[in-house]
Each structure stands twice: as structure tokens, then as C-alpha cells.
Amino acid sequence: MAEEILQGLYQRGVQEVLLGVFDGLPGLEEAFKAVYPKAHVQRCVVHKVRNTLRRVRKKDQFEMAEDLKLIYRSPNKKLHWRCFGSLSQNGSASTQEKSNLGPMSWMSSLHVWMIQAVFEV
Numbered sequence: 001m002a003e004e005i006l007q008g009l010y011q012r013g014v015q016e017v018l019l020g021v022f023d024g025l026p027g028l029e030e031a032f033k034a035v036y037p038k039a040h041v042q043r044c045v046v047h048k049v050r051n052t053l054r055r056v057r058k059k060d061q062f063e064m065a066e067d068l069k070l071i072y073r074s075p076n077k078k079l080h081w082r083c084f085g086s087l088s089q090n091g092s093a094s095t096q097e098k099s100n101l102g103p104m105s106w107m108s109s110l111h112v113w114m115i116q117a118v119f120e121v
Contacts, residue, residue, distance in 0.1 A: 003031035010035050023047045045072050 017036045022029050023044050033041060049068055056064045067087050074080035 002028050003034055006031055006035040 017039045020032045020039050020041045021044050024047060029041050053061050053064060070083040074083055
């Protein structure tokens, strides 16, 4: 169904898409990549934050959310990596949880945040 809708968009003139942002609905990303194979795909930051915070103790969630904001709001690559590196090294009570939050998920979105920073200038 999703691929049919995307094919319809393609046939009506949307022939190039640079970025698809998804919430993790099964099959949607695959359908999107089938129609727009050159496009980048990213998990929605809101969903990514929610998924990350579920892995953190309740008492540490506010601190973790603030740390994550520093990462996804970084205006440049250097600051992004500095914030990302300090995420698991800040000495808080949740250091162990923070170091096991699927860093590849956050690192894979770096190029998207850099695109966003360019357009916000």
C-alpha cells in the first residue's frame, strides 16, 4: 500500500527526494527506498529520543534528554562529536546506560543535522 502511494507521487512529478524521515513503521522505509533509492532515510528525532529515554532510569531521563538535545541541536560537526563523546563520559549516575544506547543510531543521523544546520543559517 505504501509503495503504491509513493509510486503515485513519483508518477505525478515527485521524482527526486533527498530525505525521508520515518517513525519506524514496518515496511515504510523499504517502500520508500524502492521508489527513491538515492534518498537518505532517518528515524524521526522525536521517536529516536523516546526510544533512547526508554532505556534510561526514570530519575536520569531529564538529564539524558538535555544531553541528547546538545547532540541533535549541534550547529557543526565538531560540536556534535564533542557532545556525542561526552554523553557516556560525563560521570553521571546513568553512565552505564548512556554508553549502551545504540550510538550508531545517533551517529547515522549526523549528515541530516548538518543539512539542517545549513538551511537554518
